[in-house]
Amino acid sequence: MADDKPLAFASRYALAFVFVTMLVDSIGLGLIIPVAPKLISELTGLGMSGSARWGGWLYFVFALMQFLCAPLIGNLSDRFGRRPVLIAALLALGVDYAITGLAPTIGWLFIGRFLSGIAGASYTTVNAYIADVSPPEKRAANFGLTGAAFSVGFILGPALGGTLGEYSARLPFLVAAGLSLVNALFGFFVLTESLAPENRRKFEFWRANPLGALAALRRFPGILVLCIVIVLMRLAHDSNPAVFSYYVMLKFHWTPRLVGYSLMAVGAMMAVVFGFLTRAVIPRIGESAAVYLGLACGAVGFAGYAFATQSWMMFAWMAPFALMGFVMPALNSIMSKQVGPTEQGELQGALACIGSLTSIVAPPLLTNLFAYFTSGRAPVYFPGAAFLAASLCLVLAMLVFARIRAPSPALQPAQ
Secondary structure, eight states: TTHHHHHHHHHHHHHHHHHHHHHHHHHHHHHTTTTTHHHHHHHHHOEEEHHHHHHHHHHHHHHHHHHHHHHHHHHHHHHHHHHHHHHHHHHHHHHHHHHHHHHOSSSHHHHHHHHHHHHHEEEEHHHHHHHHSGGGHHHHHHHHHHHHHHHHHHHHHHHHHHHTTTTTTHHHHHHHHHHHHHHHHHHHHHHHSSSOGGOOOOOOOHHHHHHHHHGGGGGHHHHHHHHHHHHHHHHHHTHHHHHHHHHHHHHHHOHHHHHHHHHHHHHHHHHHEEEEEIIHHHHHHHHHHHHHHHHHHHHHHHHHHHHHHHHHHHTTTTTHGGGGGGGGHHHHHHHTTTTTTGGGGHHHHHHHHHHHHHHHHHHHHHHHHHHHTTTSSSSSOOTHHHHHHHHHHHHHHHHHHHHHHHHHTGGGGOO
């Protein structure tokens, strides 16, 4: 028993670093979201409707690079370990934020998004790290740690970003660059490797490219069918980062500071969901029920956003929206139990690949939907069109999950 104590301590220390890493990353992201529409508008000379279109294509570039690089990074971490991959990604993210903060033209924003898509693909390695150090029965709860860190970062980041954005639309990006570089330095000195040498495998390019990663999922039919639910959920989820700021600035005339405060409220609610409720609720009701609950609440929240007529309503509908945080920890737990310890990085890379492939389509589709229904060409003026589409996607995801989960023995967790 004495030999188990250092291992348990190391696992807790590793999870603490993962929490801090995701926290700093989400603070950096939260810093820039309230001011991104303002910066795009400054560089293009367009209003919110036109700037939303540019914002959608910037998300497209980000998602495209994640799609191309997520399986590569996941497989590199299976070969060389998690530590070097994570540190390199943090350095790249810092460079990206610096480029964006100093960008003289809209073209430089695309270069920044290119780099951030590559660096952002490293969250597959974060999930693989968690799988390395977590026993199967604790994986759902520990996967929830990344969501908790992301949510806490969204309490701090948007409020700070909105405040800094009142002075300059560029200042939050430069602060985010500094945070990322400091986090990389922190990881260099404190992060320990989680992947034992005997669990590493040879790097194979056919498994490290997007098509190879997707093809590899055919070996796990239970996971493959669940990916349909992930696609629909990601289509819905991406309406929030892609459209929310433009929507409230246009419809309710919010300032960057108020956008920051609203995202801070979302972050506070999701921190409760990821940090506490996932650990209390998922073990009690089960992973499948948690997926249903999260999808249903998300659908209600997005519909509320779509039809809100006053600013306070946006805050009220954040509560059911936040409960969508049950979905991915539960799905990650279900799927991670279907693969062995040598394939966790490959699995997370493939899942990230699917999510990024969805996000290639979602932001330009949703921002153009917003732009169309706020233009003079639309048959009816309806700024909430993208949020209503998101709600319908989550309803469809529930129906698909009900169809494929219950009758299929292949989906039952490995004993």
